[in-house]
Amino acid sequence: MSVQPLHTPAAASEADAAPTQTLSISQHIAEFAANLTYKSIPKATRENAKYHVLDVVGTAIAATRFDFAQHALSGLLGIAEGGKNSVIGMGVKLPLRDAVLLNGILAHGLDYDDTHPGAIVHPSGSAFPCSLGVGEHIDASGKDLLTAYALGVEIATRVGVAAHGLMHIRGYHTTGIAGHFGCALAAGKLFNLNAQKLTLAQGLAGSTSSAVSEHRADGAWNKRMHPGWAGVGGITAASLARGGFVGTRRIYEGPDGLFQSHTGGKLAEVDLPAMTGALGDKWYLDEVAIKPYPICHLLHACSDAALAIRRKHNVKPADIVKVRALLHPDTFHYVCEPAEMRRKPVSDYMAKFSVQYVVAACLVRGKFGFAELEADALNDKEILALAQKVSHDADPESQYPKYFSGGVVVTTKDGKDLVHMEKINRGAGERALTSEEIATKFMENAEMAISRPRAERIRDAVLELEKFSACELGQLLAGQ
Numbered sequence: 001m002s003v004q005p006l007h008t009p010a011a012a013s014e015a016d017a018a019p020t021q022t023l024s025i026s027q028h029i030a031e032f033a034a035n036l037t038y039k040s041i042p043k044a045t046r047e048n049a050k051y052h053v054l055d056v057v058g059t060a061i062a063a064t065r066f067d068f069a070q071h072a073l074s075g076l077l078g079i080a081e082g083g084k085n086s087v088i089g090m091g092v093k094l095p096l097r098d099a100v101l102l103n104g105i106l107a108h109g110l111d112y113d114d115t116h117p118g119a120i121v122h123p124s125g126s127a128f129p130c131s132l133g134v135g136e137h138i139d140a141s142g143k144d145l146l147t148a149y150a151l152g153v154e155i156a157t158r159v160g161v162a163a164h165g166l167m168h169i170r171g172y173h174t175t176g177i178a179g180h181f182g183c184a185l186a187a188g189k190l191f192n193l194n195a196q197k198l199t200l201a202q203g204l205a206g207s208t209s210s211a212v213s214e215h216r217a218d219g220a221w222n223k224r225m226h227p228g229w230a231g232v233g234g235i236t237a238a239s240l241a242r243g244g245f246v247g248t249r250r251i252y253e254g255p256d257g258l259f260q261s262h263t264g265g266k267l268a269e270v271d272l273p274a275m276t277g278a279l280g281d282k283w284y285l286d287e288v289a290i291k292p293y294p295i296c297h298l299l300h301a302c303s304d305a306a307l308a309i310r311r312k313h314n315v316k317p318a319d320i321v322k323v324r325a326l327l328h329p330d331t332f333h334y335v336c337e338p339a340e341m342r343r344k345p346v347s348d349y350m351a352k353f354s355v356q357y358v359v360a361a362c363l364v365r366g367k368f369g370f371a372e373l374e375a376d377a378l379n380d381k382e383i384l385a386l387a388q389k390v391s392h393d394a395d396p397e398s399q400y401p402k403y404f405s406g407g408v409v410v411t412t413k414d415g416k417d418l419v420h421m422e423k424i425n426r427g428a429g430e431r432a433l434t435s436e437e438i439a440t441k442f443m444e445n446a447e448m449a450i451s452r453p454r455a456e457r458i459r460d461a462v463l464e465l466e467k468f469s470a471c472e473l474g475q476l477l478a479g480q
Contacts, residue, residue, distance in 0.1 A: 024199075024249045024250045024252075024253065025250075025252040025253055025272065025275045025276060026199050026202040026203060026249055026250070026251055026252060027195070027199050027249060028275075028276045028279070029155060029185070029198075029202065029275065029276060029279070030185075030195040030196070030198035030199040030202065031195045032276075032279050032280055033151055033155075033185050033188070033189055033195070033198050034193070034194055034195040034198055035195075036147060036151055036189065036280075037147065038143040038144070038146065038147045038466075040280070041147065041150055041283070042283065044286070045150065045283045045285055045286055046146065046150070048285065048286055049146055049149060049150045049153070049285060050146070050462060050463055050465055051290075051435055051438045051439075051463075052114055052124050052153070052285070052288060052290065053124070053128055053146075053149065053462050053465065054438060054439065054442050054459060054462045054463065055113070055114055055124070055290050055438055055441065055442060056107050056113050056114065056124040056125060056128050057088065057128070057442070057446075057458065057462060057477060058441060058442035058443070058444075058445035058446045059106075059107060059110055059112045059113050059445055060088040060089060060103060060106035060107045061088060061089040061106075061445060061446045061448070061449050061450060061455075061458075061477075062110060062112070062445035062446065062448045062449055063089075063105075063106040063107075063109045063110050064088070064089040064090055064106060064449050065448055065449045066109065066110070068105070068109050068221055068224060069090070069102075069105065069106055069109065072102055072105045072224075072225075073087070073090060073092070073102060076094060076098045076101065076102055077092075077094075079098075080094050080095055080098045081095065082095065083096070083098065083099065084136070084137075085098075085099035085100070085133050085136050085474070086099065086132075086136060086474035086475060086477060086478035087099055087102050087103060087106075087478055088103050088106055088107075088477045088478065089106070089449055089450065089477065089478070089479065090102075090478065090479075091478055091479045093478075096133050096134070096136075096137050096235065097133075097231075097232045097235055097236070099129075099133050100129045100130055100132075100133035100134075100228060100231040100232055100235060101129075101225065101228040101229060101231065101232050102228065103128075103129035103132065103133065103228065103231075104125060104126055104129040104130075104225070104226075104227040104228020104229070104230070104231050105224050105225050105227075105228045107124065107125040107126075107128065107129055107227060107228070108122055108125035108126075108175070108223075108224055108226065108227045108228070109221075109224040111223075111294060111295060111296060111349075111352050112291055112293075112294040112445070113125045113227075113291070114288050114289060114290045114291065115288065115289055115291065115297040116157045116160060116161070116284060116287055116288045116289065117287075117289055117297070117400075117401060117402060117403050117404050117425065117428050118160070118161050118164065118287070118401050118402050119156075119157045119158075119159070119160025119163075119174070119178070119284070119401075120160055120165060120168055120174050120175075120401055121156055121157055121159070121160035121174050121175050121178045121179075122175045122227060123152070123153040123156045123157050123175075123178070123179070123182060123285075123288060124149075124153060124288070125175065125179070125227035125228075126152065126156065126175070126176075126179030126180075126182060126183050126226075126227035126228070126230040126231050126234070127149050127151075127152030127153045127156060127179070127182050127183065127186055128149055128152075129227070129228060129231050130152060130182075130183040130186050130187055130230075130231035130234055130235060131145050131148040131149040131152060131186045131187075131190065131470075132145065132470060132473065132474060132477075133231065133235070134148070134186070134187045134190040134191070134235060135148070135190060135469075135470025135471075135473075135474075136470045136471050136474045138190060138191070138470075139469060139470065139471050140190055140469065140470045141466075141469055141470070142465040142466045142467060142468045142469060142470065142473065143465075143466050144189075144190060144470075145190075145465065145470045145473070146465050146466065147189065148186040148187070148189045148190045149186060150283075151182070151185050151186055151189055152179075152182035152183055152186030152234075153182060153284075153285045153288065154182070154283060154284055154285055155178075155181050155182045155185050156175075156178040156179050156181060156182030156183075156230075157178070157182075157284040157285065157287075157288065158274055158275050158276075158279075158284060159174075159177070159178035159181055159182070159252075159258075159275070160174050160175075160178045161271065161274045161284060162252075162259065162270055162271045162272060162274040162275050163178075163259065163262070163263060163270060164270075164271060164401055165330055165400075165401045166262075166263040166264075166266055166269060166270065167262050167263060168213070168330070168334065169330060170262065170263060170264050171212060171213050171214070172210070172211055172212065172213060172262055173211040173212070173213045173223055173226050174211075175211065175226055175227055175230070176209070176210070176211020176223075176226030176227065176229060176230050177209045177210065177211050177230075177258075177262060178209075178230075179226070179227050179230025179231070179234070180205040180206070180208055180209035180230045180233045180234050180237070181202055181205050181206075181209065181234070182230070182234065183205070183230050183231045183233065183234020183235065183238075184198075184201040184202055184204070184205035184233070184234040184235075184237040184238050184241075185198060185201065185202065185234075185238075186234065187201075187234050187235045187237075187238035187239070188201045188238040188241065188242075191238055191239070191242050193238065193241060193242055197241045197242060198241070199247070199249050200240075200241035200245070200246055200247040200249075201234075201237045201238045201240075201241035201242075201247065202237070202247065202251055202252075203246075203247025203248035203249060203250075203251045204236075204237035204240055204241060204245065204247035205233055205234055205237040205247075205251070206247070206248065206251035206252075206257065206258050207247075208233035208236065208237070209230070209233065209258065209262075211223075211226040211229070211230075213334075215349075216334070216350060216353050217341060218346070218350075219345065219346050219347030219348075219349045219350035220349075221349065224349075252272070252275060253267075253272055259272070287428075287429070289425070289427040289428035289429075289432065290427050290432070290433045290438055290441070291427055292426055292427050292433065292441075293368055293369070294352070294369065294370055294373070295351075295352040295353075295358055295368070296334070296335055296352055296353045297404055297425070298327065298331045298334060298335050298404050298406075299335055299352075299353075299355055299358050299406070300404060300406075300422075300426060300427065301327075301404055301405055301406030301421075301422035301425045301426075302325050302326075302327065302355055302358065302359055302406040302407065302408055302422075303358055303362050303368050304420075304422050304425075304426055305406065305407045305408040305420040305421065305422050306323075306358075306359045306362035306363050306408045306410075306420075307362050307366065307367070307368070308420045309363070309408060309410050309418045309419075309420050310362065310363055310366055311366070312418075312420075313410075313418050315363070315410060315412060315418060317363060317364050317385075317386050319412045319413055319414075320363065320386065320389060320410055320411070320412060320413075321389070321411045321412060321413055322389050322390075322391065322410075322411045323359060323360070323363070323386070323389055323390045323391070323408060323409070323410050323411070324390075324391055324392070324393050324408070324409040324411075325355045325356070325359050325390060325391070325392045325393070325406070325407075325408055326392075326393055326394065326395035326398075326406055326407045326408065326409065326421070327355065327392060327394075327395055327398065327400075327405075327406045328394070328395060328400035328401075328405065329394050330400065330401075331400065331404075332392060334353065335353050335354065335355045336355050336356070336392040337392075339356065339391070339392070342354035342355065342356045342357060342387075343356045343357065343384070343387040343388055343390070344357075344384055344387070345357050345378060347378075348373040348374070348378065351372075351373055351378060352373065354387075355390065355392055356387045356390040356392075357378075357383070357387050359387075359390050359408060360383050360384070360386035360387035360389075360390055361377060361380075361383050363386060363410070364380070364382050364383045364386055365377075365383075370448075395407060395421070397421070397423065399423055399424070403423065403424045403425055403428055403429060404425040404428070405421075405422060405423050405424070405425065406421075406422055406425070407419065407420055407421030407422060408420055439459060442455070442459055443455055443456075443459065446458065446459075450479070454479070457476065458476055458477060461473060461476055
């Protein structure tokens with residue numbers, strides 16, 4: 001689809017004719033995005049992208065059996081009028097932006113979607129719902145959908161890498177902010193915008209890019225909607241730019257731009273070259289980690305450490321005097337403090353962000369999955385008693401934010417300190433999950449809500465995405 005304005009406003013003409021001798025960051029990215037093709041993405045990166053799509057699709061399907069998904073659908077049905085876009089696993093049709101919002105909620109709602117550790121961004125939770133939604137809207141090919149998705153992941157991740165944790169420290173959820181820019185480009189690519197319009201789209205996305213992290217104290221659901229809202233904002237920005245609406249060309253580095261405003265004025269500490277460095281040669285998508293646990297990614301190393309100590313030493317909860325969870329200090333406010341609140345989480349969502357609860361559950365039950373987030377686990381007296389003994393401290397050798405390092409020290413009644421450290425969290429870097437492990441995770445997630453034969457059809461279609469159109473994929477994911 002292509003909408004042409006009846007006339008081109010003077011401001012838009014001036015924007016399109018902007019000086020090119022010194023490109024701004026958004027102009028540099030726009031030139032890259034406009035010239036990006038399916039074939040210019042390395043084959044290995046394209047294959048990797050399909051496994052990340054498979055992972056986020058499985059997570060979204062699993063989410064449909066949880067109450068937050070049904071409440072989100074109910075809320076949107078109250079305002080939606082018509083619509084032809086698919087909702088993953090729910091068999092309903094919604095208008096484009098409503099479908100993208102709901103699919104984003106499903107993708108990120110279980111906190112089981114992928115993360116780039118250095119960026120502290122969940123890129124697929126916004127990039128795939130956006131690309132699927134716009135792809136259906138214009139009847140894009142599978143190749144074009146995959147290209148847009150890869151672009152969206154890449155730029156959202158680069159925003160997070162450039163910020164390197166400064167937004168998180170300020171109380172923002174970087175995923176929801178970075179996703180606006182990735183989605184503006186993904187949507188703009190599918191709308192076939194030129195470089196000038198892609199520049200404007202990024203500038204406009206900056207005016208909707210906010211995602212406040214206040215949710216942990218009461219187990220609220222705000223964070224669940226951030227990637228979907230990034231998709232809504234990105235599509236809106238791209239559509240306005242397509243119509244000639246003018247956005248700033250210095251949204252990233254400007255004196256009132258993204259990195260100045262969202263880091264508390266610490267623009268000098270932002271790695272601006274990371275936004276464009278080796279763009280097209282180095283793909284940050286290849287560094288995105290897929291989660292082995294349905295909890296905050298910052299806690300995965302501590303989870304694995306607690307389970308390793310339990311297996312190796314056969315330690316029983318009754319033998320434990322105290323436990324120290326070791327993480328980087330910049331993560332304390334997110335998963336450790338205030339400690340008393342974390343030691344008895346009032347909801348499954350709060351539990352996902354509690355190092356005290358997660359470590360205690362691992363030591364008591366010898367595993368951590370969705371069962372450890374059910375009501376019986378949250379009220380398990382043995383887990384809660386052990387959580388009271390869990391404190392947190394700084395990991396002196398943490399590689400955060402490159403990796404979400406962590407570890408656990410268990411002190412037993414006989415005076416022994418049992419220690420296990422994880423410098424690289426499982427799923428990241430050299431410890432990335434294999435394609436077989438990702439496919440297994442998908443099947444386990446999908447079978448929580450749909451039949452095995454249907455899950456297998458979805459798996460096979462995603463892994464051969466180039467052979468399907470976005471509409472065909474959307475219908476298959478929706479169960480229609």
